Amino acid sequence: MFYPAYINLQDRKCLVVGGGAVAERKVVAMLISGGDVTVISPDATELLTYLAQIGTIRWHKRQLRAGDTHGYFLVCAATDFTDINTAVFTEAHEKNKIRLVNVVDVIPQCTFAAASVVTDGELMLSISTSGKSPATSRRLREHFEEVLHASSLYTLGYEDGVPVPIENQGLPYPVYLLLENRTCVILCRQKTTEIERRISLLSQCGASVVCPTPDEMKPHHLEDAFLVIANKPSAVGASCESEAGFIREYLDEPSAGTHFTPDLVIDDNLIISVSARNSQDIDKAKRLHKKLANQFENNGYGAFIEFLGTHRSEILKAFPTPKKRADFFERLINTVEDSVSGLQTPPTICCLRLTNPGCSAxxxxxxxxHGNLERADTVTTNLLELHSGDRMCDQ
Structure with missing residues (x-):
């Protein structure tokens, strides 16, 4: 499971290596959240070129050089070249100890994954399936866009096909942290309900959790820490905070940290985060959070995502392109059993009990x-073989 965090990027230095469409989306997301963005790439999209021309971003029109990642708060590699992406991760995270590094679509070289975000202008809602089922994440996002009359937060930058400026909206940058085997330190004098909740969530994410009291804290606790949680900055100490690269959350003073944790709806690997964009919308966010908790928690979504995740490696091997994988997932999810004609893909899309909570298809x-995993496995395997055969014929 991934750990949800809303990062404070205001005026923090962000580096994007790459200049294509994926890099463009990363840059837009960072700019909306107030990031100070630099792009390194020999080429760039029309929008990135325009943003560099008007001074919104810095663009180094060249290949990556040794030392380029030094001094950044967040680094993202979004090129089409594995060797360049690997070099970015190695230098940024392993050498320079930058905590927030993302190599697009390569989970082992990520410390965070970007969230799928929608907004209705008052609330922000992000969805994660912990990398196990992008198709389910997309389906949920489309559902929320429809029922909340919301839109994707990052479809900005063009009007009628023409590049336009990107404004700093002062929003947090929603991500999901990959904490497997990473050291997370919680400084507390007593384990309150909130602290216990964080310990549980971090443990579910595979983190190595250490909980010294402020009096027990030693320098070694922070030297290798990826994430630190405390009630106030004073618990960490000004000197430690300024010198260390760890990301930090302060429960009593959220604005003083590098991030905060929004209200969460969790069902195993499904995580839905809800946050108000403004203080006056907090009550609305809490009402939506309660509604989504009733709909999604303990209702089979986590088990469904876990099931799809068990077949993900087979699907990645069979269908190397994102488009073909997405097409297969849609066909798999939409497959139903008809008592007369057997298995078929109906003309309508499977509701996933989103629009019809009582659906018994x-x-x-x-x-x-309902725990009929043998049937689900059989159908998945059969469709995978059938679709793989189609792919071979196409080739």
């Missing part, structure tokens, strides 16, 4: 939800 989602 003989479909993959309900098979998994």
């Amino acid at each position: 003989e479909c993959l989602f309900n098979w998994v939800r």
Whole structure:
């Protein structure tokens, strides 16, 4: 499971290596959140070129050089070249100890993953399936866009096909931290309910959690820490905070940290984060959080995502391109069993019990939800073989 965090990027230095469409989306997200963005790439999209021309970003029109990642708070590699992406991760994270590093679509070389975010202008909602089912994440995002009359936060930058400025909206930068085997320090004198909740969540994410009291804290606790949680900055100490590279959350003073944790809806590997964009919308956010908790927690979504995750490596091997993988996932999710004609993909899209909570269709989602994993496995394997055969014919 990934750990949700809303990062404070205001005036923090961000580096994006790459100048294509994926890099463009990363840059837009960072600019909306107030990041101070630099792009390194020999070429760039029309929007990135325009943003550099008007001074919104810095663009170094060249290949990556040794030392380029030094001094940044957050680094993202979004090129089409594995060797360049690997070099970015190695230098930024392993050499320069930068905590927030992302190599697009390469989870082992990521300390965080970007969130899928929608907004209705008052609330922000982000979705993660912990990398196990992008198709489910996309389906949920589309559902929320429809029912909340919301839109993706990052579809900005063009009007009628023409590049336009990107404004700093003062929003947090929603991400999901990959904490497997990473050291997370919680400084506390007593384990309150909130502290216990954080310990549980961090442990579920595979983190190595250390909980010294402020009096017990030693320099070695912070030297290798990826994440530090405390009630106030004074618990960490000004000198430690300024010299260390760890990211930090202060429960009593959220604005003083590098991030905060929003209200969460969790069902195993499904994590939905809800946050108000402004203080006057906090009550609305809490009402939505309660509604989503009733709908999604303990209702089979986590089990469904876990099931899809068990087949993800087979699908990645069979379908190397994102488009073909997405097409297969859609066909798999939409497969139902008809008592007369057998398995078929209906003209309508499987509701995943989103629009019809009482749906009892003989479909993959309900098979998994009710524990009929043997049936679900059989259908998945058969469709994978069928689709793989189609792929071979196409080649």
